[in-house]
Amino acid sequence: MRFTLNGKRANLGAHPLKRLLDVLREDCALTGTKEGCGEGECGACTVLVDGAPVNSCLVPVAQVAGTRVTTIEGLSGRHPLQRTFVEHGGAQCGICTPGMIMAAIALGPRPTLQDMRVGLAGNLCRCTGYSAIYRSIEAAAKTRNRGERRERRVKRSRTSNELKRRKRRIARKTS
Numbered sequence: 191m192r193f194t195l196n197g198k199r200a201n202l203g204a205h206p207l208k209r210l211l212d213v214l215r216e217d218c219a220l221t222g223t224k225e226g227c228g229e230g231e232c233g234a235c236t237v238l239v240d241g242a243p244v245n246s247c248l249v250p251v252a253q254v255a256g257t258r259v260t261t262i263e264g265l266s267g268r269h270p271l272q273r274t275f276v277e278h279g280g281a282q283c284g285i286c287t288p289g290m291i292m293a294a295i296a297l298g299p300r301p302t303l304q305d306m307r308v309g310l311a312g313n314l315c316r317c318t319g320y321s322a323i324y325r326s327i328e329a330a331a332k333t334r335n336r337g338e339r340r341e342r343r344v345k346r347s348r349t350s351n352e353l354k355r356r357k358r359r360i361a362r363k364t365s
Contacts, residue, residue: 193254196220196264206252210244211235213251214261222262222288226314233313236289237261243296245312262288270330271295280326282317289313294327301327 191202195218204213214220214237223246226234230245237246238260265272271291275281280290290313294301297309306324315323 191251191255193256194258196260200259202251204251207250209247210237210249210251210254210259211246214246214259220261220263224285224288226285226289231312231314232286232289233293233310234286234289236292236313238292238296241296243293243309243312260292262292265291269295270333271327274326274329274333275323278326278329279322280318282315282322286313286315286317290315290323294323294330297327300331 191200191204191206193200195214200218202213202217204217211223211225214223215225223237224234225247226232228247230248233245235246236243238244238258239249239254240257241260269291271294275287275291281287290310293310293313294306297305301309303324306327310320310323
């Protein structure tokens with residue numbers, strides 16, 4: 191079975207009907223993806239397959255052949271959602287957190303409250319009451335927006351400086 195796992199090629203000899211969840215946890219030693227219900231009802235086992243959230247407890251590993259699978263470990267602790275879930279109380283006991291973060295990533299960079307409610311409807315949390323989760327996602331979106339604005343300013347500044355240098359070079363050549 192060949193697929194890309196967290197950005198690296200994986201070639202596993204797992205039985206094709208073995209659950210993706212079990213392959214990730216047992217064969218790949220990636221235990222960040224949790225098993226909650228084992229029936230696709232809670233979302234604790236959510237991973238991204240080609241960018242779409244799926245319940246890995248329902249997916250036979252054969253179905254991910256040739257795809258890109260991303261688990262919570264694939265974020266390497268550097269995704270803004272991971273930080274904001276801790277800062278804003280979106281992470282409590284930790285069972286639903288990895289699946290919640292993966293599902294939130296699939297919402298895109300600027301989800302509305304309605305997007306969050308619909309997109310996370312398949313992810314259950316018994317600790318937070320969801321408002322802390324929504325706040326965490328909103329905070330991550332604001333962080334991303336600030337980062338994008340900063341990048342645009344830097345880019346404009348570079349472009350402006352390059353134009354000034356070109357004008358000086360042209361002025362030197364013509365004089």
